[in-house]
Amino acid sequence: MSLKNLMKKALSFGLAAAMLTACSGGGSASGGESGGSEGGSSASDQKYKIGILEVQLNDESTNRAEYFRNYIGPEYNVEFMFSEAISDLDAALSFLENAADAGCDAIINYYPVKDNTEQLVQKAAELGMVFVENGGRGKANDDTYAAKYDNFAGGFQADQPNTGALFKKWMEENIDTSGEHGYLIATGGAYQGNDQQTQISANMLSALEELYGLKFDLTKEELYQSSSPIDGTNDKGIEVYCYPGTPTANGWLEGLTAALQTGKYDYILTAPNVIGSIGTAVNELETAMNKDFTWIGFGTFGDALKTAISTKDSFGNQTVAMSTVKFTSIVSAMAFAKVYNTLTGHHDVNLVSDGTSVNLFRMNAVTSPEQLEAMSSWDQPDRWVADIDFVNSMITERGGATTNEEFQNNIYKLDYDAIYARLGK
Amino acid sequence: MTVKDLSNEERAPKLTLGDRINIIKNHRFFPIIFPLTMLVVLFFLFVALTGGKFLSTTVIKGIFNQSLIIGTLATGVAFIYTTGNVDFSVGSVMGLACVIGALVYQSTGSMVLLIIVTIICGILLMMVNCTMGVTFHIMPAMVAIVAQSIYSALCQTLVGANPLKVDFKTCQALEGNLRYVLFGAYFIACLILYHRTEIGRKLRFIGGNENCAVQTGINKSKTLYLAFLFAGIGVGIAGVFQTLRTANVAQNVGNGMGMNVMLATVLGGMSIFGGTKSNCYAGLIGAITVTILDKGLLMMGVSSTMIQGVRGVIFLLLVFLNSERPKTLPTKQQF
Numbered sequence A: 001m002s003l004k005n006l007m008k009k010a011l012s013f014g015l016a017a018a019m020l021t022a023c024s025g026g027g028s029a030s031g032g033e034s035g036g037s038e039g040g041s042s043a044s045d046q047k048y049k050i051g052i053l054e055v056q057l058n059d060e061s062t063n064r065a066e067y068f069r070n071y072i073g074p075e076y077n078v079e080f081m082f083s084e085a086i087s088d089l090d091a092a093l094s095f096l097e098n099a100a101d102a103g104c105d106a107i108i109n110y111y112p113v114k115d116n117t118e119q120l121v122q123k124a125a126e127l128g129m130v131f132v133e134n135g136g137r138g139k140a141n142d143d144t145y146a147a148k149y150d151n152f153a154g155g156f157q158a159d160q161p162n163t164g165a166l167f168k169k170w171m172e173e174n175i176d177t178s179g180e181h182g183y184l185i186a187t188g189g190a191y192q193g194n195d196q197q198t199q200i201s202a203n204m205l206s207a208l209e210e211l212y213g214l215k216f217d218l219t220k221e222e223l224y225q226s227s228s229p230i231d232g233t234n235d236k237g238i239e240v241y242c243y244p245g246t247p248t249a250n251g252w253l254e255g256l257t258a259a260l261q262t263g264k265y266d267y268i269l270t271a272p273n274v275i276g277s278i279g280t281a282v283n284e285l286e287t288a289m290n291k292d293f294t295w296i297g298f299g300t301f302g303d304a305l306k307t308a309i310s311t312k313d314s315f316g317n318q319t320v321a322m323s324t325v326k327f328t329s330i331v332s333a334m335a336f337a338k339v340y341n342t343l344t345g346h347h348d349v350n351l352v353s354d355g356t357s358v359n360l361f362r363m364n365a366v367t368s369p370e371q372l373e374a375m376s377s378w379d380q381p382d383r384w385v386a387d388i389d390f391v392n393s394m395i396t397e398r399g400g401a402t403t404n405e406e407f408q409n410n411i412y413k414l415d416y417d418a419i420y421a422r423l424g425k
Numbered sequence B: 001m002t003v004k005d006l007s008n009e010e011r012a013p014k015l016t017l018g019d020r021i022n023i024i025k026n027h028r029f030f031p032i033i034f035p036l037t038m039l040v041v042l043f044f045l046f047v048a049l050t051g052g053k054f055l056s057t058t059v060i061k062g063i064f065n066q067s068l069i070i071g072t073l074a075t076g077v078a079f080i081y082t083t084g085n086v087d088f089s090v091g092s093v094m095g096l097a098c099v100i101g102a103l104v105y106q107s108t109g110s111m112v113l114l115i116i117v118t119i120i121c122g123i124l125l126m127m128v129n130c131t132m133g134v135t136f137h138i139m140p141a142m143v144a145i146v147a148q149s150i151y152s153a154l155c156q157t158l159v160g161a162n163p164l165k166v167d168f169k170t171c172q173a174l175e176g177n178l179r180y181v182l183f184g185a186y187f188i189a190c191l192i193l194y195h196r197t198e199i200g201r202k203l204r205f206i207g208g209n210e211n212c213a214v215q216t217g218i219n220k221s222k223t224l225y226l227a228f229l230f231a232g233i234g235v236g237i238a239g240v241f242q243t244l245r246t247a248n249v250a251q252n253v254g255n256g257m258g259m260n261v262m263l264a265t266v267l268g269g270m271s272i273f274g275g276t277k278s279n280c281y282a283g284l285i286g287a288i289t290v291t292i293l294d295k296g297l298l299m300m301g302v303s304s305t306m307i308q309g310v311r312g313v314i315f316l317l318l319v320f321l322n323s324e325r326p327k328t329l330p331t332k333q334q335f
Helices: A002-036 A059-076 A089-101 A114-126 A139-147 A160-174 A195-212 A220-224 A252-261 A275-289 A303-310 A328-343 A369-376 A388-392 A404-413 A416-423 B017-026 B030-049 B057-082 B090-108 B111-134 B140-159 B168-175 B177-196 B198-208 B210-215 B220-246 B257-267 B282-299 B304-321
Strands: A048-053 A078-082 A106-109 A130-134 A152-158 A182-188 A239-244 A267-270 A294-298 A322-325 A358-361 A364-366
Touching: A048 A059, A048 A089, A048 A328, A059 A078, A059 A328, A059 A388, A089 A106, A089 A114, A089 B057, A089 B220, A089 B282, A106 A114, A106 A328, A114 A130, A114 A139, A114 A152, A114 B168, A130 A328, A139 A152, A152 A160, A152 A328, A160 A195, A160 A294, A160 A322, A160 A364, A182 A195, A182 A220, A182 A252, A195 A220, A195 A239, A195 A294, A220 A239, A239 A252, A252 A275, A267 A275, A275 A294, A275 A303, A303 A322, A303 A369, A328 A358, A328 A388, A328 A404, A358 A404, A364 A369, B017 B030, B030 B282, B057 B090, B057 B177, B057 B198, B057 B220, B057 B257, B057 B282, B090 B111, B090 B140, B090 B220, B090 B257, B111 B140, B111 B220, B168 B177, B168 B220, B177 B198, B177 B220, B198 B210, B198 B220, B210 B220, B257 B282, B282 B304
Parallel strands: A048 A078, A048 A106, A106 A130, A130 A152, A152 A358, A182 A239, A182 A267, A267 A294, A294 A322
Antiparallel strands: A322 A364
């Protein structure tokens, strides 16, 4: 028995060691893949390594990893290193330290740290790395942007007013004010200062003001910044209900369905991404209450959105009438270009003349299954929306943008029509 | 008929290899030496695999930085685990202590007060947990579950949407020397108290056999309060380290740390069910082992998707090699 146990232990130890060695080999292999492109189309002999700080591991991060590792990496002679899902600042700082030890020259940060931009930028500077963040300039990190650190390539984020305007536009074009309607607005994390959800909520409220010519008793800010559900009472008597929070909070879905069961609301307007969380509940309520709900909301590419747009409810309508999507490769390309410009000595291209150093991408509205199907097929290996020509247009060393205005304009040029013209259906 | 004289060596029963291994495993120094050996082996394995880069100052400093908070927490909580009680609310306790310390800092601007208040809060909150168990006879694990929820809710309420900021430059200045001094002093004090005084012996006795310990005249309640007191000091100090490292306190501070402390303790070679083989440095060894694994795997180029799997296999292996599986029903000796 003892010898058997000993053998088991020896075997398990051997297996773990083999796994470790195999993994190490895998790492080297991936390095080798990057290395293999050195003699290819790379414009620079310098090989860089970039750490990607991920906040969650999902379809988007997998797509991003594919784009960076297998498309950008070989072309620009860059190796990428990805973090596990980072849940707090301490873990983010630890990843920076580990990335520096692993030889990273730069960090692309997807962890939202507006309050801690300074810590991370300074930590990166201390470790000799360039830093760029998925986020923008605000009150909390204004000093950091103003300080213009040499290693800080700035931020990149969605053009949030534009995202909000997509919803406003749809509402103005599709809501018939002659009928009797009630509106439930899920404001998500707007009360916590989430830019995206703030802009979407504000635009939804603004659209209602303009559509009905109404005036809320409270200001729009007070409505979407409320951390508890609040009625948007107004002079026209239109039922408007602002419901904060996200499905991860206990009781959130129950609260939402309870509000819908009152029968006061037939429009569901959602600022956070709840496409995969409330579709079933909405459909069940429609059937149970024999009431047609119209739902528009922020979303991302994936099975949840595909189901919501493609599935017809009991009244024969799409479960989700309109949503917004972004192309992961565009966002990734922007982040990479900003970092690469700084690494190759063109840091000035990242600096916006007004000092914000934040570049923006625009989201796209999707309203039909056909449109979604076409868009879903685009941002895949061999059909990247942000192709090498697009990336080069932002990289000074490759003959691209020499000012941040050019950099930004090149991003905006890649709109739905331009992508459609290149990739088609 | 001739009777052959047998030497002592010949008369002794034959030992199999397994018996010999069990003798080694049951040696009183084995729980001390084995995790340390594993740590050293792992360290030099990564030194070899990274071509010596793992020996650089920045790597060593990084290992210390990343294992300090869990290591400090685990050192303190070992006093509780030793008695056979499990308290995994330490992460939330640390979080609330950080929040109160940061609030005091925001209203006074005093870093000294932040440090003092954070440590005092750590102690007081742990004493509350202890009182629930000792005075009201609620199972410590139940107290931990409830306390964790209450303290997390308080953190969320007190912090709100935006993290509480502490002056970044002051934190940077204090992060180095103060941490070394504070941790060194606390760790040495714990080592002496735990391994060289009557208090440590009483704690281990209670963890090994509570009834017997009480029969010999040990005051269980008083000893438990002492255990929670030393743990509270550790929790408070870990809270100070946390605030200094991040220069702010968010509402989720400390979330999940209780489980990490448990994991570090087990990896360090100590049973969370306490007993006579317990020690107060297992958690630190475990925390350093985890950090070395994380850092080493990343430096070797292991992808993030693989790291969790590899880490899991190695954790299982370490626990497997470090554990006893008696043929009888599970005892407190089993991890």
